[in-house]
Amino acid sequence: MKSHVVGSLLRPPALLAAREHQVSAERLRELENEAVDAAIALQEAAGIDVITDGEQRRGVYFDSLAGVLDGITPVLPGQSEVLDKMVGADAWHTDESATELADLEAKLLITGRLARRESLALQEFEYASQRAKHPLKVTLPSPSSIALVFWSDEHSTAAYRDVSEAMDHVAELLREEISALAARGCRYVQVDAPDLTFPINEAKFFYEAAGLDRDRFLAKSVELLNSVMTEPGVTFSTHVCRGNNQGQWHTSGGYGAIAAQVFPRLDNADLVFLEYDDERSGGFEPLAEVPDDKVVVLGLISTKTDVVESRADVERRIEEAARFHPLEKLAISPQCGFASAMQGNPLSEATQRAKLELVGEIGRSLAS
Template sequence: MSNSPAKVLLCPPFRAEHVGSLIRPKPLFDKRCELEEGKCSVDDLKEVESDALKHIVELQRSLGIKSITDGEVKKASFFDGVFEKLDGMVFMPERPINEFKRYLPHIAMLYAAGISSDATFYCNGKIRRTKPFYVEEFKAIKSVVSPEEVKNIKINMCPPSWWHHRHGSELAYDLNVYKNDDEFFDDLGAAYRAEFQELYELGCRNIQLDDPTFAFFCYGPTVAGMKEEGVDPEKLLDTYIRSINVCTQGRPSDLHVGLHMCRGNYKGLHFCEGGYDPIAKKVFGRLDVDTLYLEFDDERSGSFDPLKYVPLNKIVVLGLVTSKNPKLESMDVLKRRVDEAATAMSNDNPLRSKEMALNQLCISPQCGFASVWQGNPITEEEEKKKLALLVEAAKQIWKDSE
């Protein structure tokens, strides 16, 4: 392959990427069950989490995956670790369900089940980061890898919009504290930037935001529901793009930030469908991130056509292998689909050849294997087979990379 501009962006991520969460090793899963049943303390859990971290790191190494995460084994859910640590945010264990946006698929499920309340966060004061989010988690991973591997560590965190999207501008924060979304997300962005900087100073060079909110704008019923409630989908989409950009602005040039657009991943279930066509031009072009992690594991993901809107300076990680069931994908199909993606990416673009497009692509599972601690309906052995397949596919597709 030629040395296209995208080539220099390859590290990180690597050609075969691991998105984030992994199936919890059995000792940790069992201990989590005990914690849920009140049979052990959080302190009892921490020792098992440390052992699980070592296991997860070695699992990634043994499969030839060069990016290293902690598998999010220290979290109960992918969104843990940010909002509960911020000044100005208060946890509400039982907020009335009528204060949640019914047009969201996961909230509609709560309504349908007759659930009257759900846990959430609410902003009742000025947002300040007085405690780190994942500094201790980064130090823990750093302690079990070689100095040469530190640059390969990736930290996953939820997006700034995670709780806002559930309640909307009128119920996400106290209007006596913040007059509008811009004010709210400006302070939240400052908190994220402070976290990014502290992680960077410790050696972190790769951060991934796991964001399910953008996929809702690709799902017809949700967009229709927004309009019925008087919410302007385009204006809200602009707000969420901006919410990311105020977090990533001014970052060091060698701090790589990616964003994963998730369609839901709860014990193997998804929450929405639809291709990226409605948002691609605006979101792919305007998001201030280095990498887009996009789900393309089945027909609900739409076609590769929207990839033509990816700028020349961004990497796309194609989520071609499902984390939601144990069926192992075909090597030939993976190779064919990468070729199709490169073709779609270069179509009608005189500035990007197919070879250049291929150089902007990597592959991964479509989502993590355990966005919640209970995991997906898949075993660790099945998970390893899928990850090993990705590594081998990457070797065959990009023969001169890595």
């Protein structure tokens, strides 16, 4: 059984402090390089089969694209209709008291035609690939999530007829990005799709902002995912995320609510990463909807808590999952990134290490 990570790792305190105090670009790059080196060493020491650079150069997981596009600019006052609801009191949940979500309120909106200015993902890959001994994965955001989070009916319609047209253009830009990565030797790309789980919660604001009903939104999002996962010679995965910001989430409920509409239609995804870290994820029955030729990566290790899971409990849950999808087509990972937002989830670096080691140990034990 292969072991994976989803994407991000906790940022070192020195790197967080440097970003807060706005050090020179040269000094920031030095600290980022050190953080990437440490992230790679940590994953490889834990025995993770497919690794990332820990997303150490990003402020938030989608910076790899949104942070380097012309056409997304600050607007004050201003905020996308979707993001306005996403940072609302009822959108995010936690087992502890709520944490501050103001950092999501970036006030960035689509104000013009989008264009790739540079490639943060390519910079990430070129540095990390020179140091990684294990296969290296690059993570990118889905077309639907980017277009919706930065869409504004007031500010964006001068550039695009509607958000659906913007989603199509983001998909085109992602294909260009993936082609550039492949040309430099990248062979693993993950497309993160938190948008696919909003219909589980019936968070209508997300798809209504796109002018679509629930079913048409799911069909459109899956169509766009397939359209970007086409580069020859690249292994593609998608992560069906339930929200991850400083220990909080936006979606509860089993995958059964979307499984029939999504899982059989992910034609171009070789691996599907699913979150199964606690009871709010539901049972494994929806795995029966995933075609048998695809690998399901079970996110059984939580990145949201400071408690390390029991190996026996995790292996028991893998046995349960194998009732609905072939064991030889199962893999293991943490449930999400450890720091999808730069501030990170509420756990220590020691716990992060222990959880990664657990992922590696279980992967090795079930491969033998």
